[in-house]
Amino acid sequence: MSVRNFNIAIAGATGAVGQEIVAVLERRGFPVGECRLLASSRSAGKTMRFRDQEVTVQELSASAFKDIDIAFFSAGATRSREFAPAALESGALVVDNSSAFRMDPEVPLIIPEVNAEQMGDSMLIANPNCCAAILAVAIWPLHQKATLKRVVVSTYQSASGAGAQAMEELKDQVKAFAAGEEPKTEIFPYPIAFNVFSHNSAVAENGFNDEENKLVQEVQKIFSTPELEIVPTCIRVPVLRAHSEAVLMDFAETLSASEAREILASAPGVTLVDDVEGGHFPMPIEAAGELDVHVGRLRDAGSSGRSVALFISGDQLLKGAAWNAVQIAETWIRKA
């Protein structure tokens, strides 16, 4: 393992995920030399803390990646397409959190617990969609044991999945309610306080919305199982942070809930939260801030012996974004 420090750039450093990448680099004691924070001209000039330094945010530009070893991109797909080539040209490893390159067959889409070996020598690595990452890390160990045939998943997605402003909108709507005022709805198409609604991405030709289609395609790519049937319903709920997912899995081979529980108890990236007697199962308020995904409510579904249901809560800003991105970088430097 390398002991040298790496110069890091974070494109989109002031966004919800960008801030988390900074925090995770600190939390993990990542060997950082320079920490270069990049954002739009609007945010340039702001300062952010990294460890004991005050770092001034610079404008994201093609020339901003000189001497950078690892560039994290979390400024949206358009900016990734525009500026990732410059970062690659500077010789940096690019870990892209946007959807820009995820389905590019040339670009590895990586969850280190699942398919680290697919990173190969690629200097551009795509970081999966939040729901896909949280689901994949929980069901992969079971797929290895009994081969998934079909996954039915309903999500309970928090406001922060739509960015820091969306989280503020939920807080503001709740404060308006408490004050007896009319809540304002600007970021989301509908009130999020005291409501749930179908994920606010466009509905595609096939009837599934973009979030649902991403989840399907990305898990299929990460697992290298293009034939795996996944039926998602993506729903927003008035939670600030951490996504939850109710999952039913049909396997090709026999797998009981108790076998699945045993497998998940020692699975990487998973914390089993499955106290049946105490009625304690995964919840977003407990999964928030955790690197691991919480998994529980394991039960046999039907009498075939080949179907298991479970419930997941995972921090979509961490395993669903920043932590998975930093984990990709950690995996890379172990090989560097």
Place this chain on the structure above:
Amino acid sequence: MSVRNFNIAIAGATGAVGQEIVAVLERRGFPVGECRLLASSRSAGKTMRFRDQEVTVQELSASAFKDIDIAFFSAGATRSREFAPAALESGALVVDNSSAFRMDPEVPLIIPEVNAEQMGDSMLIANPNCCAAILAVAIWPLHQKATLKRVVVSTYQSASGAGAQAMEELKDQVKAFAAGEEPKTEIFPYPIAFNVFSHNSAVAENGFNDEENKLVQEVQKIFSTPELEIVPTCIRVPVLRAHSEAVLMDFAETLSASEAREILASAPGVTLVDDVEGGHFPMPIEAAGELDVHVGRLRDAGSSGRSVALFISGDQLLKGAAWNAVQIAETWIRKA
């Protein structure tokens, strides 16, 4: 159809569902003679409005059903078991909203849109669990067309499903958040504001909790399909009123999403809310207060041509409780 008035008793009149029964009787112009409101000794002496009368709440007792034609019970299973026999002995039709008699093979469990004919001559009719009622009314017309083989359902259940106090707890927690105070958790086992959690009923031997098992058994009974496989996950969400459900249906015969949409557009008890271009689908804030169940997000799941997914929001205090109970009484008086 009878034109005479009926003397009504409501056991549990001061509870969340009891109050809704009073409101629905008014809203429907139900032919009410006397409206006798019954509750525990704690609530006896309170007054409630019915139409332009002020009605004093009386204590629920075996002698409280004299001259009553229709008795609605919504005071919990224990009280139903204790006092329903007295109401029946007085000659009243008993519509019981508790779980006391639902699975009794002698007692019809009725959703008027689905199995009104099973009421027969029974003077004791059970009203289904809220999630079961909302699901059943939406999927029954599709079952009639293509025969359901399997239903996978994840719920998004509002606080008021646990009673009026639970709804107040959610409001109080949100107000505490707005005031920067520590929220109190007394009714639910965990904070409900900004959180979701597995339904707070006990987990049974089979790994499913009581709410989930009710949903399965009651839909099987209502549809007269004991072999229908139903895999539920029941989850509480911080919504005040109206439950939602993400549903995947596998059919024995071919059924497309567009055929299902056409069937549901004219199905009794269903309002189709499925504006794909406008991104407008069922939401609890819109379904709250509605007698109909809102259904949308219809889409073909997989390539078999026999699987359809949809999303439902329905007012669990109305179709999931008070409205279905009054609807049973309306069906009964049409025959009386």
